[in-house]
Amino acid sequence: MPEPIYLDHNATTPVDRRVLEKMLPYFCEIYGNAASIDHLHGTRAKDAVNSARESIAKGLGCRKESEVVFTSGATESNNLALIGAYRRFRDKGNHIISTAIEHPAVLDTLNYLQSEGAEITLLPVDCNGVVDLEALEKPIKKETILMSVMFANNEIGTIQPIKEIGALAKSKGIIFHTDAAQAIGHEKIDVYDMNIDLLSFSAHKFYGPKGVGGLFVRSYSPLIKLSPISFGGGHEKGMRSGTLNVPGIVGMVEALTLATRKMKDENSRLRESASLIFQRLQQTFPDIKLNGHPHNRLAHNLSLTIPGVEAKALIYCLKNKLSFSTGSACSTIKVEPSHVLKAIGLSDDETFQTIRLGLGRSTGDAHTIVDILNCGIDNIKS
Numbered sequence: 001m002p003e004p005i006y007l008d009h010n011a012t013t014p015v016d017r018r019v020l021e022k023m024l025p026y027f028c029e030i031y032g033n034a035a036s037i038d039h040l041h042g043t044r045a046k047d048a049v050n051s052a053r054e055s056i057a058k059g060l061g062c063r064k065e066s067e068v069v070f071t072s073g074a075t076e077s078n079n080l081a082l083i084g085a086y087r088r089f090r091d092k093g094n095h096i097i098s099t100a101i102e103h104p105a106v107l108d109t110l111n112y113l114q115s116e117g118a119e120i121t122l123l124p125v126d127c128n129g130v131v132d133l134e135a136l137e138k139p140i141k142k143e144t145i146l147m148s149v150m151f152a153n154n155e156i157g158t159i160q161p162i163k164e165i166g167a168l169a170k171s172k173g174i175i176f177h178t179d180a181a182q183a184i185g186h187e188k189i190d191v192y193d194m195n196i197d198l199l200s201f202s203a204h205k206f207y208g209p210k211g212v213g214g215l216f217v218r219s220y221s222p223l224i225k226l227s228p229i230s231f232g233g234g235h236e237k238g239m240r241s242g243t244l245n246v247p248g249i250v251g252m253v254e255a256l257t258l259a260t261r262k263m264k265d266e267n268s269r270l271r272e273s274a275s276l277i278f279q280r281l282q283q284t285f286p287d288i289k290l291n292g293h294p295h296n297r298l299a300h301n302l303s304l305t306i307p308g309v310e311a312k313a314l315i316y317c318l319k320n321k322l323s324f325s326t327g328s329a330c331s332t333i334k335v336e337p338s339h340v341l342k343a344i345g346l347s348d349d350e351t352f353q354t355i356r357l358g359l360g361r362s363t364g365d366a367h368t369i370v371d372i373l374n375c376g377i378d379n380i381k382s
């Protein structure tokens with residue numbers, strides 16, 4: 001039996017073979033600790049990390065390489081950004097503004113920060129999942145120290161007006177953090193042009209390895225220093241202790257370089273496929289609804305509500321042919337309705353009738369995908 005078609009690229013992507021090739025020497029040949037700079041094995045590793053940092057910094061529009069802090073992924077980066085900024089600046093104020101549709105790596109961290117005395121305001125979004133700039137400005141007060149708004153949503157694909165949000169935060173002297181786990185490698189990002197102070201990312205969302213990522217920490221206008229949230233050897237300018245994952249870092253850079261090079265063409269191809277899938281499904285089942293912003297959305301994401309069809313039942317029915325998920329892959333173990341879909345106004349029933357298709361490099365003929373989905377939906381409906 002052929003492998004099912006993989007349609008869960010918002011959850012994770014396969015490692016590109018070219019990325020793997022770049023990583024391989026760093027396991028058994030160039031295996032030194034990048035912090036052991038007194039000998040050749042260490043300096044070779046350190047050189048690879050330096051060049052990776054330089055390349056990522058350039059790709060994100062940083063002013064200095066040292067603005068890139070390597071971590072184990074976006075979850076850790078979000079924790080470091082939010083907890084680190086709160087602890088560092090809490091003498092100025094304790095108020096943080098964010099949105100109701102953030103990933104749990106942000107929401108759960110904010111929830112935790114309440115136990116350290118933080119006051120959290122979570123803003124609603126409109127029916128397309130967009131946060132309103134005026135609504136964002138209203139709760140700002142003198143105690144507001146931090147604003148965290150995700151770049152692109154992992155469930156519905158909506159992209160936020162990041163540059164404008166950053167400009168608002170800047171004009172009020174508030175630090176602006178964005179969780180760009182879904183956007184980096186898929187959307188053009190320039191941290192200075194977009195007024196971003198802190199930006200989180202994970203390599204495995206753009207065909208790099210799992211367990212590696214980073215955090216951009218602005219060092220110019222203003223200079224931001226974060227309190228560490230874990231303690232050890234004082235690596236990464238004291239912000240993130242721990243031996244660096246050199247093969248992972250080398251792989252992440254190669255993955256980002258490849259993704260950036262092909263971004264425009266790949267996005268047009270995926271946008272075309274996504275639109276074909278939605279339109280053809282709608283021809284057969286006119287009540288199918290697309291969630292998220294109709295245009296300002298990730299090209300590779302389709303969040304679809306199919307009335308009368310339980311998402312779990314459809315996934316099960318098609319599991320030998322397609323691999324896709326309900327709502328967010330990160331919360332599929334929970335049986336509660338998705339907080340993102342609820343925030344854009346779906347009923348509990350509708351949230352359980354919603355599937356997420358995450359297209360990617362290996363996604364071939366869109367018509368084949370539609371034929372399989374049509375067949376499954378038909379089966380469940382009849």
Ligand SMILES: Cc1ncc(COP(=O)(O)O)c(C=O)c1O
Nearest residue numbers: 073074075103105154181182202
């Ligand atoms: C928007 C967003 N933030 C954070 C994360 C967490 O990333 P990781 O699991 O790589 O730490 C994810 C992963 O799904 C995500 O989509």
